Amino acid sequence: MQTSNRVLIIGLDGADWRVLRPYLNDGIMPNLAHMIETGVSGTLRSTIPTHSAVAWASFMTGRNPGKHAVYDFMQRAPGDPTRMVGANSRSLRSETFFDVLAKHGRQIGAINVPMTYPPFPVHGFMLGGMSVHEGKPYTFPESLVGELEDRVGGFPVNRIRWRYTLGRWEELLDEAIEVTKQRAHVLKYLIDYKDWDVLIQVFVSPDRLQHPLMHILDSEHPFYDDALAQRLKPKLCVYFKLMDDILGRSQQQVGKDAALMVISDHGFRSVHKSIRIPEILGKHGLLKTRPRAAAIRLSRKRLLRPVARWIRTAFPAVFPASNRNVGSPMQMTGLVWPQTQAYVTTNTSQGIYVNLKGREPQGIVTPGDAYEHLLDNIQEILLAERDPANGQPLIESVMRGKDSYVGPWVELAPDVLFVPSPGYMPAREAHLQSLRWQRGDHDLDGIFVTAGPGIKCGGKIDGAALVDVAPTVLYLTGAPIPEDMDGQVLDIFADQRLTSIPPKYEKSRPADYEAAEYTYTQEEELQIEEQLRSLGYF
Incomplete structure (x- = not known):
């Protein structure tokens, strides 16, 4: 055995040092500050x-999308890559570190990790x-649903649909605080009353919160609103103190052996202007839409969508779902395919697909x-695009999908990626x-902090990646690491443990691994579409 530590991971979706640092400096997050001082960050x-x-698929698998096959909230439908269906836990085509822990007798608890619905056996x-x-x-x-309802009042699913x-920012903050408190109650209960190693x-x-409120969290935002920032400051302090209290209480609960x-x-980063990649492609003759298609889409989206959604939900037998599937994106509506060389699926994909013979x-x-x-x-077109208002480039970097990923599912990747x-x-x-x-x-650099037995005190780490977390957790628990994981065990230890007790590796599950397929019902498709829209992803 290399080590037998238990590991508690608190994921803060979208947390960024630039947002947290003022609250750390003002003493509002002392527990996080203590972790930084006594651990590695x-x-x-x-x-x-x-x-x-x-991102969370890569976290769970320790692998790049070329190995786990998830490239977006939506995935291209088998047999017709111009149609989109919702991605879910069954979209993963690689084992997770949950699977590895189970194989070696370790117990896992996973709470609200994106891409774990529908839940799967662990x-x-x-x-x-x-x-x-x-x-x-x-x-x-x-049975866990009923147990949580009886013991702690249940777990609020979805919610915080900003x-x-x-414009009703106090209401949004109140909901975020309420939901976070209740989810923290669930965490507290599960830490104490369930067996787990990770x-x-x-x-x-x-x-x-950061999607709509960066203009008050970042004083350098072009739309920074000092009056609103001062008005919301008390509630923001309550929220960030709550997050910090969760860290402190959880650390006390797990004790010194974890x-x-x-x-x-x-x-996260501040944004203030839109980019329309289809418009750029169209300007250069690479994409063609039917006349007035954009105007028709806009009117339908603004005026008819809420009514149509209500009708489809209320009368599914009379108005069955269309064959577009959940999330067939507006960017692909109205395209003249015989005159389109390249197209975009969703705004979240950060990618462009070629209208390739034999595939599309x-x-x-x-x-x-x-x-x-x-x-x-x-690539030349994207890098040459400038904002005429200030001469700034619109695209920071461009790369080919097949050069950015490795694995058996690279063929599903966009042909071109951009930042x-x-x-x-x-x-x-x-x-x-x-x-x-x-x-x-979203921005590329998130946060990492860890503290506990055998971990450096006041250490700093450079070059850590999200895919490194899975092999590091496996090493901490004494479990072997699948040999095809892209991540590496992070050097977070106070001693020379990685030299004296090197990581052990094992053969990976075959690359063609597939979980049981899960097909959304019409009602589920409508709910998922609405949820993604309410979060600004659709």
Whole structure:
């Protein structure tokens, strides 16, 4: 055995040092400050794209998307890559570190980790996270729902849908505080009354607050509102103190024999202008839409969608779901495929797909030289785009999907990936218009802090990545590490433990591993679509 530590992981979705540092400096988060002083801290590199579906999938597997097959909240439908269906836990095509722990007799508890709904069997317990279908079982075992309701009042699923409270910021903060408190009660109960070797709970409220409120959390935001910042400061202090109290109480509960790890799946940055990649492609003759398609889409979205959604939900037998599936994106509506060489699926994908012969149903680009030339052309176009108001580039970096990922599922990746420049984000607003409600978007660097037995005191770590967490947790528990994990065990130890007790590796589960398929019902599709929309992802 290498070590036999228990590990408690607190995930703070979207937490960023730039947001937390003022509260640390003002003494509002003393427990986090103590962890930094007595443990190891630094940044944690996320994935591309930087959203929760891909990031938490990479966290759970310790692998890049080329090995676990999740590239977006939506995935291209088998047999027709121009159609999209919702991604979920069954989309994972790689084993998780939960599976490895079970194989070696360790017990896992997973609470509200995105991409764990529908919940799947583990050696322990699970509360599925993100886009939970209300009214359907969301725990493993199913009996856990009733137990939590009886003992602590239940676990609030979904919630904090910030687009429903735009402008009513006190209401949003009150909900975030209420939901976080109740979820913390569940964590407290499960720590004390369940057996576990590794326990992970993800709190999504940082992400939900930073999307609409970065213009008061970042004093350098172009839309910074000092009056609003002062008005909301008391509630924000309550919220961040609550998060810190959760860390302090949890550390006391697990005692000195367990390591506490605080991570985020990505960071956050301020944004103020939209980028419309389809418009850029169209300007250069690479994408063609039907006349007035944009106007028709806009009117339908603003005027008819709420009514249509209510009708479909109230009368499913009379108005069955269309064949577009959940989330067939607006970017793909109205495309003239015979005149389209490249297209975008969703704003969250940070990618562009080629309309490739033999892959897309109406592909026009020939594989080989024509395909490679088109990729070069797209890269040059994106890097050359400038904001005429200030001359700033719109895109920070561009790369090819097949150069960015490795594994058996690379073929599912976008052909081109891009990272927007600071201040800009792909959005539904017109190209280079001020964003109407988004004030923050995901950034590549999240947070990492860990403290506990055998861990360095006051140490700093550079170059850590989200995929490194899984092998590090396995090493801490004494379990072997699958040989095809992309992550490495982080050097967080006070002694030379990695030299004296090197990590042990084992053969990975076959790469064609597939969990049991899960098909959404019409009602579930509508709920998921609405949930993603309420979080600004759709």
